[in-house]
Amino acid sequence: MTLALPDFPWDALAPAAETARRHPDGVVDLSVGSPIDPTPEVVRAALAEATDAHSYPQVAGTPALRAAIVDWYRRRRDVDLGESCVLPTIGSKELVASLPLQLGVGPGDVVVQPTLAYPTYAVGALLVGASVVSADDPAEWPEGTRLVWVNSPSNPDGRVAGAAALRDAVSRARELGAVLVADECYAELVWDSERPSTCILHPDVVGDDRRGVLSCYSLSKQSNLAGYRAAFIAGDAELVARLLAVRKHLGAMPPAPVQAAMVAALADDDGVAVQRERYRRRRDELAPALTAAGFRIDDSTGGLYLWATADEDCWASVDRLARLGVLVTPGSFYGERGARHVRVSLTASDERVTAAATRLHGAVSERTAPAP
Numbered sequence: 001m002t003l004a005l006p007d008f009p010w011d012a013l014a015p016a017a018e019t020a021r022r023h024p025d026g027v028v029d030l031s032v033g034s035p036i037d038p039t040p041e042v043v044r045a046a047l048a049e050a051t052d053a054h055s056y057p058q059v060a061g062t063p064a065l066r067a068a069i070v071d072w073y074r075r076r077r078d079v080d081l082g083e084s085c086v087l088p089t090i091g092s093k094e095l096v097a098s099l100p101l102q103l104g105v106g107p108g109d110v111v112v113q114p115t116l117a118y119p120t121y122a123v124g125a126l127l128v129g130a131s132v133v134s135a136d137d138p139a140e141w142p143e144g145t146r147l148v149w150v151n152s153p154s155n156p157d158g159r160v161a162g163a164a165a166l167r168d169a170v171s172r173a174r175e176l177g178a179v180l181v182a183d184e185c186y187a188e189l190v191w192d193s194e195r196p197s198t199c200i201l202h203p204d205v206v207g208d209d210r211r212g213v214l215s216c217y218s219l220s221k222q223s224n225l226a227g228y229r230a231a232f233i234a235g236d237a238e239l240v241a242r243l244l245a246v247r248k249h250l251g252a253m254p255p256a257p258v259q260a261a262m263v264a265a266l267a268d269d270d271g272v273a274v275q276r277e278r279y280r281r282r283r284d285e286l287a288p289a290l291t292a293a294g295f296r297i298d299d300s301t302g303g304l305y306l307w308a309t310a311d312e313d314c315w316a317s318v319d320r321l322a323r324l325g326v327l328v329t330p331g332s333f334y335g336e337r338g339a340r341h342v343r344v345s346l347t348a349s350d351e352r353v354t355a356a357a358t359r360l361h362g363a364v365s366e367r368t369a370p371a372p
Contacts, residue, residue: 012330013318020322020326023325025325027325028326028352028355029327031345033155033221033347034347035220035226036349037275039227043264046260047228047257050256050260058253061086068262068266070085071267072267078202079202081234084237084240085237088231088232095216097124100124100125107130110132111131112135112178113132114135117149118151118334119333121183133145145178149182150183152183153186153190153197154303156329156341157305158303163198166205170205170206173212179212180212182200182215184197184200184216188222189303191283210237216233222276223265225262285354285357286357290306293361293363295317296311298341305346307331313340314339315330326356
């Protein structure tokens, strides 16, 4: 049997990437949100110290890791959990792609995703033969829904959901008997607050009842651990136990050195603050340059991206920016609602961000210069 999966979207960017690479000063790649900055030294030291990993690691995570995840939710998300409510994963993408399978979703079931959505939500549904519905309003979630994804701060548009919107989502999911999973991987990157975004497990959202609700988190963004594949899921203890049982059969074991590194990263609030300020500086340089070049920035109050539009087809914007040597992602990768936007990543070095801003301002000067 051949799986009917969509083409990998970033393959379609190859022609624009080739154009951007021909720029005399080189490409500024703002298309993929892959961290560019160093992994904190405290995390690398913990990884190195744990390299004598001769035994199989624990699918459930070491006691130290479970305690570190619980402490992080209490300290940074104002959520009190027991260690039976948390489970480490091998990065968040494998979790997102395989969660429908692990929860027993299948043909005839519906998976709901946002109208602007990370493509892997739909891939996970397609892998098990479920239907995908894109809808932001909980009233539009249909009967037969078994799994709902919400994403705050959102990828790609950086929208941050408040407690009231999250409460509505939880209420509707429970009416439908669906599992609600919040992808919160950008929670520490909120630009109008010093605190993370509201967690789906916060008492203001679920009270003292976490039934049917899960929070998915990754250390890739806040601590530059994308290469480590370090993430976790938390919430309803019964659901976590079901996932643990399945993942034991799958052998889904985060490597022991990575588990040790996660313990260090979860305690490294100072390192997260430093990284957040790096992204803030890049955001503050790119946003006005895009605006000067004729783009409007929509939403973008959280996350690693600027959601920009020039009120034209997104591919026209991609091509125009590629001619400046700046590579961005077309909004159509995330759904029809993104067809007139581009996603601009903050994950480039300071030097490359400055180069992009200079080119954008230069393009404005060329258009407005008087004719000779």
